[in-house]
Amino acid sequence: MQATATKTAPILSTRDLWLEYSNRRGTVKAVRGITIDLYRGESLALIGESGSGKTTLGLSLIRLLPGSGRVRSGSILYEPDGRTQDILSMSEEAMRRFRWQEIAMVFQSALNAFNPVLRIWDQIYDTVKAHDGMSKQEARKRGLELLKMLQLDPERVIRSYPHELSGGMRQRVLIAVSLLLNPKILILDEPTTALDILTQRNIIDLLRKIKTELDLSMVFISHDLSLAAELADRVATMYAGSVVEIGPVNDMFYRPRHPYTVGLIKAVPTVTGDYRELFSIPGSPPDLVDLPSGCKFHERCDRATKRCHEEEPELVPVGDGHYVRCFSAT
Amino acid sequence: MARQMREIIWRTIRAISTSVLFTRLAKGVMTVFVVMTLTFFIIRLMPSNPIEIYINQLVSQYGMSFQEAKNMAASLFSIDMDAPLYVQYFSYLGNLFRGDLGKSFLSQGTPVSSMIAQFLPWTLFSVGVSLLISFSLGIFLGMTMAYRRGGILDNSLSTFASFVSSIPNYLVGILFLVFLGVRWKIVPIMAMRGSTSPGIQPGFTITFVKDVFFHATMPILTYVTTAIGGWMLTMKNSTVSALGEDYVTVAKARGLRERTITVSYVGRNAILPLFTSLAISIGFIIGGSPLIESIFVYKGIGWVLWSSISTRDYPVMQGVFLVITISVVMANILADLLYSKLDPRIKAGQG
Numbered sequence: 259m260q261a262t263a264t265k266t267a268p269i270l271s272t273r274d275l276w277l278e279y280s281n282r283r284g285t286v287k288a289v290r291g292i293t294i295d296l297y298r299g300e301s302l303a304l305i306g307e308s309g310s311g312k313t314t315l316g317l318s319l320i321r322l323l324p325g326s327g328r329v330r331s332g333s334i335l336y337e338p339d340g341r342t343q344d345i346l347s348m349s350e351e352a353m354r355r356f357r358w359q360e361i362a363m364v365f366q367s368a369l370n371a372f373n374p375v376l377r378i379w380d381q382i383y384d385t386v387k388a389h390d391g392m393s394k395q396e397a398r399k400r401g402l403e404l405l406k407m408l409q410l411d412p413e414r415v416i417r418s419y420p421h422e423l424s425g426g427m428r429q430r431v432l433i434a435v436s437l438l439l440n441p442k443i444l445i446l447d448e449p450t451t452a453l454d455i456l457t458q459r460n461i462i463d464l465l466r467k468i469k470t471e472l473d474l475s476m477v478f479i480s481h482d483l484s485l486a487a488e489l490a491d492r493v494a495t496m497y498a499g500s501v502v503e504i505g506p507v508n509d510m511f512y513r514p515r516h517p518y519t520v521g522l523i524k525a526v527p528t529v530t531g532d533y534r535e536l537f538s539i540p541g542s543p544p545d546l547v548d549l550p551s552g553c554k555f556h557e558r559c560d561r562a563t564k565r566c567h568e569e570e571p572e573l574v575p576v577g578d579g580h581y582v583r584c585f586s587a588t
Numbered sequence: 589m590a591r592q593m594r595e596i597i598w599r600t601i602r603a604i605s606t607s608v609l610f611t612r613l614a615k616g617v618m619t620v621f622v623v624m625t626l627t628f629f630i631i632r633l634m635p636s637n638p639i640e641i642y643i644n645q646l647v648s649q650y651g652m653s654f655q656e657a658k659n660m661a662a663s664l665f666s667i668d669m670d671a672p673l674y675v676q677y678f679s680y681l682g683n684l685f686r687g688d689l690g691k692s693f694l695s696q697g698t699p700v701s702s703m704i705a706q707f708l709p710w711t712l713f714s715v716g717v718s719l720l721i722s723f724s725l726g727i728f729l730g731m732t733m734a735y736r737r738g739g740i741l742d743n744s745l746s747t748f749a750s751f752v753s754s755i756p757n758y759l760v761g762i763l764f765l766v767f768l769g770v771r772w773k774i775v776p777i778m779a780m781r782g783s784t785s786p787g788i789q790p791g792f793t794i795t796f797v798k799d800v801f802f803h804a805t806m807p808i809l810t811y812v813t814t815a816i817g818g819w820m821l822t823m824k825n826s827t828v829s830a831l832g833e834d835y836v837t838v839a840k841a842r843g844l845r846e847r848t849i850t851v852s853y854v855g856r857n858a859i860l861p862l863f864t865s866l867a868i869s870i871g872f873i874i875g876g877s878p879l880i881e882s883i884f885v886y887k888g889i890g891w892v893l894w895s896s897i898s899t900r901d902y903p904v905m906q907g908v909f910l911v912i913t914i915s916v917v918m919a920n921i922l923a924d925l926l927y928s929k930l931d932p933r934i935k936a937g938q939g
């Protein structure tokens with residue numbers, strides 16, 4: 259692991275990105291001013307409770323915000339080889355080609371990720387046909403190769419319909435399909451949440467293998483810090499739509515500075531394979547339509563002072579590549 | 589050697605009898621048999637019988653005396669109406685197995701089978717064309733509504749669809765007849781009577797095909813109007829739910845073209861629930877055909893049924909009910925097979 263040493267240029271960056279949804283009660287401020295870089299070859303974990311905006315941020319990177327979702331302000335820059343592309347101002351057709359070719363995404367609810375009436379092969383070929391550059395034979399060869407890499411029986415799986423595969427198999431097929439076009443970035447949104455603990459383990463191991471064997475940058479979304487620790491070079495904790503702490507995985511684990519990160523780590527059981535209790539942090543996340551004043555965590559924070567109620571802290575450096583958004587940490 | 593033969597025969601029998609198509613067909617045959625038996629008895633339980641009706645006609649129309657009329661009727665009807673019902677039933681069954689559907693009591697004793705051969709094609713044609721049009725148009729409009737849900741187009745089409753699907757089809761038929769045909773004289777309703785124009789040469793010529801469609805226009809228009817609303821609404825709902833499926837989002841993330849997503853991801857899945865209603869719809873349209881065909885004097889099997897009911901022409905009624913039942917059962921099996929072809933999760937004949 260070359261965690262902190264990855265001081266290459268970023269391949270993907272967001273600049274002061276604000277994302278929102280509308281619902282009956284008003285505007286849901288799902289992502290509030292996130293500025294974050296993904297470096298070439300690194301794997302960055304986004305962790306946080308349910309509703310903290312992880313999926314929203316992930317989807318915005320390929321411009322697939324669901325329903326009423328939209329970008330309020332900010333930019334997303336893609337810089338694969340010196341050139342800079344502004345993702346938010348690309349044309350629809352350019353965006354369509356961009357998806358999966360440059361950034362692929364493995365979804366949170368992968369059990370229904372495949373069209374139930376088409377065989378896996380048809381869906382592989384659909385994907386290839388939508389982007390030029392690979393013949394049918396090449397697509398088949400590449401598909402089989404990847405399925406094998408994910409420890410599936412390639413010939414059988416490629417002929418199967420989705421319902422003939424188990425949940426864990428489907429998840430692995432989706433990961434294989436995500437690598438089909440050799441994307442430069444892979445976003446994994448809680449790729450193991452719906453699976454049992456053994457299958458989870460198996461998929462994490464496979465992802466680790468992929469990470470070392472392929473030249474990929476990864477964004478790994480999870481609410482489970484221990485899983486993130488196994489895969490990530492850097493970890494960012496998200497709370498109420500913003501990054502509250504970011505740093506190299508070891509710093510985050512052994513020297514967490516934000517009370518929220520500290521809480522998340524405490525919630526992780528020490529014995530591996532033990533039943534994972536979710537979060538033991540008291541209280542619940544704030545209402546994103548009507549946000550509290552000051553630090554968004556102050557209602558649940560045992561270190562909160564008067565200042566925390568009035569002012570929202572900035573993200574400030576506390577170590578090499580380690581930043582925290584908290585008054586008590588600086 | 590003999591044992592081997594036995595083994596092979598036994599295995600073949602087992603394979604056939606457990607095949608889904610076989611069970612499906614066996615069920616179909618059972619249904620036809622039960623419906624046939626029921627109609628046999630129900631028809632004969634109807635008040636008054638063909639002889640009485642015929643006698644009454646002779647008396648009132650030609651001023652014959654009752655006795656005269658009775659003698660004449662007796663010579664015309666060669667059946668024994670006084671035989672016990674079960675005897676009649678078994679003799680009917682026996683004839684049926686020999687492929688003999690009997691002869692019409694009236695119409696100079698025309699064999700029922702030749703009447704069916706003459707009139708059934710027109711009904712199958714008009715019903716088939718109506719299904720094809722309403723199904724494909726309904727799917728297209730339903731999908732359009734789903735893609736533009738909430739807009740003006742969606743709202744007006746939804747209103748239209750719920751309105752037309754709530755009116756019974758014979759009422760629509762009568763309204764068309766009265767307004768389009770009689771009041772506004774938009775369609776030449778008199779010229780459209782019958783299934784073809786008199787004296788036209790049958791064959792695959794443009795004139796003949798045009799003529800066939802010309803005569804079937806009103807029944808088709810009526811069937812399509814009443815059936816399309818249901819298709820539109822069902823298709824809209826299933827498209828809306830398909831659009832919200834994860835695999836559609838994933839397909840977008842895979843960078844598939846909009847067209848591919850609309851056709852093979854959204855459309856193909858949204859259509860599936862419609863196949864369950866397809867079978868019901870076929871039965872519905874065919875069931876409505878006697879009324880519709882008599883409203884427009886379209887000479888199909890429904891029209892034959894309608895006129896045979898009023899004269900209590902038992903063999904004709906019985907025969908027509910039989911072919912209608914067989915058509916509906918066959919259409920059901922077909923819809924089922926089609927469904928299982930389209931949805932790999934379903935094996936043919938399940939459910």
Ligand SMILES: Nc1ncnc2c1ncn2[C@@H]1O[C@H](COP(=O)(O)OP(=O)(O)OP(=O)(O)O)[C@@H](O)[C@H]1O
Nearest residue numbers: 279286288307308309310311312313314324325546
């Ligand atoms: N389609 C939508 N319409 C309206 N609000 C939405 C929509 N999708 C998400 N939200 C809201 O945006 C906020 C962030 O949701 P998001 O799914 O990004 O969270 P998450 O961190 O991925 O949570 P989880 O761990 O549950 O997946 C939530 O408050 C959620 O209610």
Ligand code: SF4
Nearest residue numbers: 553556559566584585
């Ligand atoms: S800023 Fe204050 S309230 Fe917020 S996390 Fe730090 S100490 Fe707690």
Ligand SMILES: [Mg+2]
Nearest residue numbers: 312313314366
């Ligand atoms: Mg999520």
